[in-house]
Amino acid sequence: xxxxxYIITLVIMNFSVHAYGQETRATAILKERNSEFTxxxxxxxxxxxxxxxxxxxxxxxxxxxxxxxIIDALRALGAAEKVAEKFREISDKPVKAIIYTHGHxxxxxxxxxxxxxxxDVKIIAREGFKDELQENSPVEPILKERNARQxxxxxxxxxxxxxxxxxxxxxxxxxxxxxxxxNLIFQDSLTIQLAGIDFQLYAADGExxxxxxxxxxxxxxxxxxxxxxxxxxxxxxxxxxxxxxVKSWGESIRKMSAFPxxxxxxxxTRPVSGKSSVHxxxxxxATAIQSVYQQTIDAMxxxxxxxxxxxxxxxxxxxxxxxxLQEFYGSVSWGVRSIFLHYVGxxxxxxxxxxxxxxxxxxxxxxxxxxxxxxxxxxxxxxLENGSYQWGLQLSDYLLQTSDQRLxxxxxxxxxxxxxxxxxxxxPARNYYLSYAYILENSK
Numbered sequence: 001x002x003x004x005x006y007i008i009t010l011v012i013m014n015f016s017v018h019a020y021g022q023e024t025r026a027t028a029i030l031k032e033r034n035s036e037f038t039x040x041x042x043x044x045x046x047x048x049x050x051x052x053x054x055x056x057x058x059x060x061x062x063x064x065x066x067x068x069x070i071i072d073a074l075r076a077l078g079a080a081e082k083v084a085e086k087f088r089e090i091s092d093k094p095v096k097a098i099i100y101t102h103g104h105x106x107x108x109x110x111x112x113x114x115x116x117x118x119x120d121v122k123i124i125a126r127e128g129f130k131d132e133l134q135e136n137s138p139v140e141p142i143l144k145e146r147n148a149r150q151x152x153x154x155x156x157x158x159x160x161x162x163x164x165x166x167x168x169x170x171x172x173x174x175x176x177x178x179x180x181x182x183n184l185i186f187q188d189s190l191t192i193q194l195a196g197i198d199f200q201l202y203a204a205d206g207e208x209x210x211x212x213x214x215x216x217x218x219x220x221x222x223x224x225x226x227x228x229x230x231x232x233x234x235x236x237x238x239x240x241x242x243x244x245x246v247k248s249w250g251e252s253i254r255k256m257s258a259f260p261x262x263x264x265x266x267x268x269t270r271p272v273s274g275k276s277s278v279h280x281x282x283x284x285x286a287t288a289i290q291s292v293y294q295q296t297i298d299a300m301x302x303x304x305x306x307x308x309x310x311x312x313x314x315x316x317x318x319x320x321x322x323x324x325l326q327e328f329y330g331s332v333s334w335g336v337r338s339i340f341l342h343y344v345g346x347x348x349x350x351x352x353x354x355x356x357x358x359x360x361x362x363x364x365x366x367x368x369x370x371x372x373x374x375x376x377x378x379x380x381x382x383x384l385e386n387g388s389y390q391w392g393l394q395l396s397d398y399l400l401q402t403s404d405q406r407l408x409x410x411x412x413x414x415x416x417x418x419x420x421x422x423x424x425x426x427x428p429a430r431n432y433y434l435s436y437a438y439i440l441e442n443s444k
Contacts, residue, residue, distance in 0.1 A: 024422045030161045036269045037167035044263045048221050052270050055079035056106040056166040061087045064195025067096035069225050073111040078173020080110020096195045097122040101225030102211045103130030105176050112178035126203050128210045132242045143240045150239040151402030152431035154294040159434050164329030165229045206249035215259050222261035227252050230269040231328040235335030236263035243342045248290035257282035280358035281324050288319045296339040310336050327426045363401035389419045414440050
């Protein structure tokens with residue numbers, strides 16, 4: 001046992017030097033990403049203004065003849081009040097309508113700040129609005145916990161860089177308290193004149209099943225909701241969610257690309273300007289989503305297991321190097337797993353996985369195969385020295401099942417989680433690793 005403790009001590013000392021040296025390239029890239037979230041009211045033309053970086057999502061003001069239209073309304077009422085005041089400095093015309101691109105709270109929580117005491121304001125959403133939200137789920141408690149981990153809500157400020165498509169620190173001033181229910185619901189599409197401006201709204205399944213996009217032909221401006229942002233799309237959210245219809249998502253983006261938009265306003269990150277840039281961004285986005293979907297289906301039909309499918313599905317070089325397809329928020333492999341499980345469920349076709357051993361029994365067998373706990377710790381040490389952090393993490397889980405030195409093993413797992421976090425440009429993955437490390441540190 002003394003040898004075991006000695007090995008653990010050496011591992012921790014060695015790892016501290018190895019992992020906490022110079023800033024990793026991944027961390028530097030993620031820090032550069034923060035420029036997308038600099039608070040600013042961006043003027044796209046004389047009638048369209050977009051507030052970026054004031055909260056977890058964007059909100060827009062469209063100025064019409066006798067009023068303004070607000071598209072999405074931020075998450076926190078306090079943040080929405082600040083933006084509403086800035087919008088009123090630009091135009092003091094009354095709000096005629098609010099359009100919700102979908103039901104997530106970061107797009108709906110601050111509505112009353114824009115509406116104020118005005119009457120007869122149209123609040124528009126699509127059929128099925130908010131039906132799939134976390135608070136309507138029978139597993140809401142665990143979804144809430146995982147949501148906090150994905151977004152790093154409980155991390156020390158020094159640990160969180162950003163959330164991939166939003167700043168690391170967003171408003172905590174009365175989140176959701178400004179929400180107002182829609183009073184105009186449509187099913188497939190809606191053409192409507194608001195404040196003297198023609199708007200076309202289209203149902204567009206994707207990140208949510210209540211998603212819509214907004215096209216304003218006179219202003220050549222397209223609002224995508226959360227079906228588009230400058231990152232590979234979050235085809236599956238690690239916080240947990242209902243299946244996001246990947247096939248329909250790709251089709252929705254392809255449909256958007258047919259409009260001659262000069263301005264593209266995403267639900268998160270800064271707008272894209274210029275017809276060629278807008279078209280290129282939408283086309284490569286749709287192509288990437290549809291490619292991941294079709295590659296996954298093809299591999300499944302060849303009889304590949306889940307992990308084999310994950311291993312073979314890749315973006316083409318022409319796509320993976322595109323600035324708007326970097327994995328800051330979504331991940332190709334997470335999307336593949338989601339598609340696979342959606343179509344065939346948990347069983348991947350390999351009979352070995354029909355009735356796997358209980359975790360504790362498997363751990364005992366693996367430790368015995370390694371020659372005992374001391375030898376497995378030696379392998380763990382080697383994995384740390386070589387930077388094989390994922391392998392080390394898996395070894396630590398075996399030891400956590402059976403080892404008498406549970407606290408020491410937890411210390412190692414914390415180090416491994418932090419090391420893996422520093423390798424991520426994917427903000428949800430980074431935040432989840434760090435959040436779990438933080439939980440372990442505070443559970444001893």
